[in-house]
Amino acid sequence: MQKSDIIAKLVEIGIDIFDNEDVELTETTTADEVEGWDSLTHIQFVVEIEKAFKIRFASREIQGWKNVGEMVDTILSKINE
Amino acid sequence: MELRDLKKNLKKDFSRFKKIKLAFLADTASQFIVQAIKGWGYEFSYDLDIFEADFNQIERQILDSTSELYEHEPEVTIVFESSHKLLYKFNKLPSAKKESFAQDRIDQLEMYLQALSSKMKTKVIYFNIAEIDDNVFGNHSNKVSSSFVFQVRKLNYLLMEKASQAANLYICDLSSVQNRYGKERSFSPSIYVNTEMILSVDIVPKVAFNVVNMLAAMNGKIKKCLILDLDNTLWGGVIGDDGIENIQLGMLGIGKAFTEFQLWIKALQQRGIILAVCSKNDEDKAKAPFEKHPDMVLKLDDIAVFVANWENKADNIRKIQRILNIGFDSMVFLDDNPFERNMVRANVEGVLVPELPEDPAEYLEYLYTLNLFETTSFSGEDTERTKLYQVEAERVTFHQKFTDENEFLKSLDMLSDVQPFNSFNTPRVAQLSQRSNQFNLRTVRYTEDDIKRVAEDNNYYTLTFTLEDKFGDNGLISAIILQQEDNTTLFIDTWFMSCRVLKRGMENFILNTIIETAKNNGYSKVKGEYIPTEKNGMVKDHYKNLGFEQEEGFWVINTEKYENKPCYISKK
Numbered sequence: 085m086q087k088s089d090i091i092a093k094l095v096e097i098g099i100d101i102f103d104n105e106d107v108e109l110t111e112t113t114t115a116d117e118v119e120g121w122d123s124l125t126h127i128q129f130v131v132e133i134e135k136a137f138k139i140r141f142a143s144r145e146i147q148g149w150k151n152v153g154e155m156v157d158t159i160l161s162k163i164n165e
Numbered sequence: 166m167e168l169r170d171l172k173k174n175l176k177k178d179f180s181r182f183k184k185i186k187l188a189f190l191a192d193t194a195s196q197f198i199v200q201a202i203k204g205w206g207y208e209f210s211y212d213l214d215i216f217e218a219d220f221n222q223i224e225r226q227i228l229d230s231t232s233e234l235y236e237h238e239p240e241v242t243i244v245f246e247s248s249h250k251l252l253y254k255f256n257k258l259p260s261a262k263k264e265s266f267a268q269d270r271i272d273q274l275e276m277y278l279q280a281l282s283s284k285m286k287t288k289v290i291y292f293n294i295a296e297i298d299d300n301v302f303g304n305h306s307n308k309v310s311s312s313f314v315f316q317v318r319k320l321n322y323l324l325m326e327k328a329s330q331a332a333n334l335y336i337c338d339l340s341s342v343q344n345r346y347g348k349e350r351s352f353s354p355s356i357y358v359n360t361e362m363i364l365s366v367d368i369v370p371k372v373a374f375n376v377v378n379m380l381a382a383m384n385g386k387i388k389k390c391l392i393l394d395l396d397n398t399l400w401g402g403v404i405g406d407d408g409i410e411n412i413q414l415g416m417l418g419i420g421k422a423f424t425e426f427q428l429w430i431k432a433l434q435q436r437g438i439i440l441a442v443c444s445k446n447d448e449d450k451a452k453a454p455f456e457k458h459p460d461m462v463l464k465l466d467d468i469a470v471f472v473a474n475w476e477n478k479a480d481n482i483r484k485i486q487r488i489l490n491i492g493f494d495s496m497v498f499l500d501d502n503p504f505e506r507n508m509v510r511a512n513v514e515g516v517l518v519p520e521l522p523e524d525p526a527e528y529l530e531y532l533y534t535l536n537l538f539e540t541t542s543f544s545g546e547d548t549e550r551t552k553l554y555q556v557e558a559e560r561v562t563f564h565q566k567f568t569d570e571n572e573f574l575k576s577l578d579m580l581s582d583v584q585p586f587n588s589f590n591t592p593r594v595a596q597l598s599q600r601s602n603q604f605n606l607r608t609v610r611y612t613e614d615d616i617k618r619v620a621e622d623n624n625y626y627t628l629t630f631t632l633e634d635k636f637g638d639n640g641l642i643s644a645i646i647l648q649q650e651d652n653t654t655l656f657i658d659t660w661f662m663s664c665r666v667l668k669r670g671m672e673n674f675i676l677n678t679i680i681e682t683a684k685n686n687g688y689s690k691v692k693g694e695y696i697p698t699e700k701n702g703m704v705k706d707h708y709k710n711l712g713f714e715q716e717e718g719f720w721v722i723n724t725e726k727y728e729n730k731p732c733y734i735s736k737k
Contacts, residue, residue, distance in 0.1 A: 100169060101169055103169075103172070103173055103176075123360075124196055124197065124200075127197075127356060127359075127360060127362070127366065128168060128366055130356075131353070131356070131365075131366045131367075140355075141355060142355065143354070143355040143358045143359060146355055146356070147359050
């Protein structure tokens with residue numbers, strides 16, 4: 085799977101979870117740049133991502149990412165496990 | 166509904182809905198569960214105004230009389246003490262104290278209840294404990310009373326005991342929810358460690374649904390009636406085609422599924438849910454299994470209204486509603502046929518039509534999850550309810566023989582037993598106050614404790630009325646609470662009546678009794694009030710029709726000039 089595919093999927097999930105039609109994500113996007121992405125919706129986002137990619141994030145990872153790019157790297161590493 | 170759907174509800178328009186003030190106190194992070202409760206509120210047409218205490222503030226909010234909890238004045242206070250925090254406290258105890266852990270928790274809860282009730286009138290919903298099997302003893306926990314597993318189960322039992330005695334304490338069965346969905350689905354360790362949220366995103370909506378269901382029942386939104394199709398719903402096969410020997414019940418084929426389904430329905434009927442049949446069949450063929458099949462659990466006596474014909478089911482359900490005289494929104498319709506279900510959903514607004522699974526073996530498990538029959542009361546009269554509605558059907562037939570309404574009423578030989586509130590009628594009065602939506606002038610809801618308090622208070626005069634006639638006894642059907650406003654005026658704080666006894670002249674009989682009570686105690690004025698709700702439009706002109714006059718938003722009548730109104734009811 086390509087990074088761009090993962091980002092596309094994150095956008096799809098984000099639109100639903102953040103209740104925001106205009107979600108745009110790049111590797112450098114941070115949560116505070118996206119309307120609707122707060123500490124609560126972040127948890128919902130994480131849970132949906134786990135379901136969508138059939139992966140499990142470790143406790144340390146859930147609140148450790150600095151930007152979308154780091155999330156994508158984590159997801160990639162788990163898909164390829 | 167998922168959490169994200171419930172959160173989307175939060176942006177919608179709540180302005181037309183009934184407002185209910187709640188408080189939510191928890192020892193874990195409660196943001197999601199509170200959002201989900203508000204979201205479900207939208208689905209139930211409630212605007213839930215929730216004071217959410219800061220994290221881990223249960224004791225401080227309850228014991229400090231100046232706290233925001235008391236400022237908020239919630240009608241219902243929800244307290245969620247989680248099993249995780251409980252285990253943490255338990256593990257820190259010296260061995261000697263582990264034995265009394267459950268009892269100590271109950272004692273602390275009692276202290277909370279006392280503190281709450283001393284400062285405000287609030288119902289308390291307490292979550293019971295979702296088990297954590299820490300396996301410190303393995304299965305041997307069951308033999309070690311000082312183990313956590315043992316103490317949690319004991320605590321849950323003691324909670325039930327307490328709740329069955331304390332009228333204002335209600336238990337939200339979190340343990341049952343975890344039981345149904347499983348620990349793995351209900352708890353996410355990684356989310357918990359990061360956020361202090363104890364309920365998983367998946368389980369939050371289901372727990373919140375439980376809570377709002379309880380709130381709805383507290384506010385009179387309950388289901389009273391179950392309407393049943395017959396073929397492939399109550400038995401396997403089609404009675405008209407297969408005949409009584411070949412329908413699947415009991416040991417025949419998958420008959421077990423239908424027998425167990427009927428056992429559940431029978432339990433509902435014994436608890437006071439009215440059963441009706443709505444089937445496309447010849448009536449005699451439809452009744453045959455009830456009368457003759459040895460594996461039939463339900464009998465004709467269990468069915469209040471039996472409709473079997475070839476007309477369309479929407480019309481038949483309307484016919485059933487006319488006989489029972491309860492709201493469409495208090496009815497549930499079960500039918501295996503999707504066409505019939507869609508047709509009823511589209512044409513009879515208000516009736517709840519669950520989407521039964523295709524496999525009859527799955528009916529029960531599916532229906533259990535819907536929690537259709539939540540309630541906040543259960544009295545002796547519930548078990549007799551079917552008989553009451555059957556007798557009503559007989560009266561309706563008798564009525565059709567008369568052209569003169571007064572002749573009909575006279576021939577009923579009606580009697581009413583008038584009593585003040587007493588220990589015997591308290592449960593029924595409280596129940597009626599919670600269930601009555603239509604013939605209810607001020608829609609004040611009372612618990613049994615509230616009724617006891619009013620009964621003992623010298624500022625109040627209380628009246629209950631039964632109604633019986635030559636067909637049978639309707640039991641207690643109305644209650645009146647008169648409050649002394651000053652030494653000339655009695656205020657009608659409460660007047661509600663069961664819709665079962667409309668058009669019998671009961672209103673006149675009751676008013677005659679109220680005026681008699683007022684005169685005997687030296688009051689020259691009786692004052693009433695109509696508080697409009699979505700459901701009580703029928704009593705908008707109640708006081709006007711009884712001869713009261715408007716005075717500054719209230720209705721008043723003079724007792725000295727009052728002449729008894731005619732009715733065919735006599736005091737027993």
